[in-house]
Amino acid sequence: MTILTTVFYENAVWRWLVALAVMLFVWFALRIVLRAIVRRLRVFATRTPGRFDDLVVELLTKTRFLFVIVLSLYAGSLTLVLPDAASLALRIAFVLALLFQAGYWGNAFVAFWIGRSVSQKLEEDASTATSMAALGFVAKLAIWMIVLLIALDNMGIDITMLITTLGIGGIAIALAVQNILSDLFASLSIIVDKPFVIGDFIIVGDLMGTVERIGLKTTRVRSLSGEQIIFSNNDLLSSRVRNYKRMYERRIVFAFGVTYQTAPDTLEEIPETVRQIVEAQSDVRFDRCHFKSFGGSSLDFEAVYYVLLPDYNVYMDRQQAINLGIMRAFEEQGVEFAYPTQTLYVSRLDASEPEQQ
Numbered sequence: 001m002t003i004l005t006t007v008f009y010e011n012a013v014w015r016w017l018v019a020l021a022v023m024l025f026v027w028f029a030l031r032i033v034l035r036a037i038v039r040r041l042r043v044f045a046t047r048t049p050g051r052f053d054d055l056v057v058e059l060l061t062k063t064r065f066l067f068v069i070v071l072s073l074y075a076g077s078l079t080l081v082l083p084d085a086a087s088l089a090l091r092i093a094f095v096l097a098l099l100f101q102a103g104y105w106g107n108a109f110v111a112f113w114i115g116r117s118v119s120q121k122l123e124e125d126a127s128t129a130t131s132m133a134a135l136g137f138v139a140k141l142a143i144w145m146i147v148l149l150i151a152l153d154n155m156g157i158d159i160t161m162l163i164t165t166l167g168i169g170g171i172a173i174a175l176a177v178q179n180i181l182s183d184l185f186a187s188l189s190i191i192v193d194k195p196f197v198i199g200d201f202i203i204v205g206d207l208m209g210t211v212e213r214i215g216l217k218t219t220r221v222r223s224l225s226g227e228q229i230i231f232s233n234n235d236l237l238s239s240r241v242r243n244y245k246r247m248y249e250r251r252i253v254f255a256f257g258v259t260y261q262t263a264p265d266t267l268e269e270i271p272e273t274v275r276q277i278v279e280a281q282s283d284v285r286f287d288r289c290h291f292k293s294f295g296g297s298s299l300d301f302e303a304v305y306y307v308l309l310p311d312y313n314v315y316m317d318r319q320q321a322i323n324l325g326i327m328r329a330f331e332e333q334g335v336e337f338a339y340p341t342q343t344l345y346v347s348r349l350d351a352s353e354p355e356q357q
Contacts, residue, residue, distance in 0.1 A: 015080055023076030030068050034060055062108040063101065070097035095154045103147040110139045135188070183217040186233035190214055195237075200245035204236065247310040249285075252319065256326070257298025257338040266335060267291055267299065273333070274303050277325035281318045283308045298338030 037060060074094040082090070114136035191214070196202050200211050202221065209223035219236055221229045258270070271289040278286040289303040305322075307315045330337065 019076040019079045021076075022079055023072045026075045027068060027072040030071070034063060058108050058112045059105050062104050064104055067097045067101040070094055092154060096151050099147050099151050099154070103144055106143040106147075107140050110136050110143065114139075135191075182234040183232055186237045187214070187216045189237060190219070190233060195241060196243050196245070200243050203242040203244070204231065204239050244310065244312075250307040250310060250315050251287075251304065252307060252315065253302065253304050254319070254322075255292070255300060255302045257295055257300045258330075259336045259338045260297075260299060262299060262335055266333060269333070270301060270335070271303075273329050274301070274326060277322055277329065278303070278305045280325070281321055283314060284318055295338070297340050297342075 070093055074090055077087070077090050190196070196211055198211055198214065202208065202211060204221075207221070207223070207229055209221035209229055211219065212222050212228070213220040215233075217233060219231045219233055221231065223229050258267070271291070274289040275286050278284060278289075285306040285308060287304040287306060289301060292300045292302040294300070307318055309315075
């Protein structure tokens with residue numbers, strides 16, 4: 001009993017034994033409980049399609065060995081009366097361990113989210129998957145920067161000057177690489193807002209092609225003639241982009257002219273003839289056909305219809321069939337297509353009339 005009551009650094013021996021018991025209890029409890037929870041959740045996660053249980057398992061497996069040790073030591077120290085310096089040191093150690101463990105958990109969360117997103121996007125949109133992986137790196141870097149600053153602040157280091165220095169340096173770096181940063185943020189806008197994706201056919205100004213790759217700085221488009229066109233992301237978003245892949249239907253306007261010798265009754269039948277020819281095609285919707293105007297050498301008609309599919313080749317196939325149908329119908333009706341002509345009238349002077357000077 002005398003030994004147990006012996007004072008050791010202002011604490012009886014029994015207090016040290018209690019502190020050791022608390023430390024071991026916390027240590028074994030955390031290890032056993034964590035292993036049991038992870039084992040059960042892993043089995044449960046394999047049976048459910050949800051992501052939350054997978055995320056919990058991933059976070060628990062990232063609990064560091066050092067964090068468990070520091071937590072056990074800090075829990076045991078709470079039963080002791082320690083000098084202020086020792087208490088402060090243990091408290092700082094506990095806070096630092098907790099901060100770095102939070103950093104590991106945040107890193108695991110980002111890695112889990114990015115990994116799942118990349119695996120889903122990899123087959124359909126490889127460039128977006130690459131960009132998302134780069135965003136994951138930026139997010140992890142931000143997490144560890146925050147953890148480091150909070151850790152320095154808890155250690156008693158004045159981080160105001162450090163943040164100011166970093167801010168001034170960051171401004172200088174941002175000014176030096178502002179073009180790169182503008183393209184990077186433009187890339188983020190493309191990824192989030194999705195004005196176009198891989199495989200879309202776009203027109204930017206007088207350039208057009210199919211989107212092949214969306215990178216952090218540039219977007220690459222394969223033109224119809226075969227060459228690759230490289231756009232800066234910032235310039236691309238600053239331009240008016242026409243995305244033909246998002247077209248639900250295509251409005252087609254075409255015109256033709258017949259000769260002035262065509263009878264009025266025949267002219268009246270032409271719109272109905274065109275309507276029947278257009279409606280005979282698949283994947284189209286007829287809108288109108290009218291005798292539009294009197295041209296310089298033709299009687300002009302205008303027809304409008306819609307192709308219900310955005311594919312350009314489908315449109316050309318339907319237009320070709322319509323053109324051939326109109327030619328056959330006009331041949332049967334005896335209607336002639338007009339083409340630029342000029343009629344010259346020549347009058348002959350009578351021999352009895354005196355010639356004018």
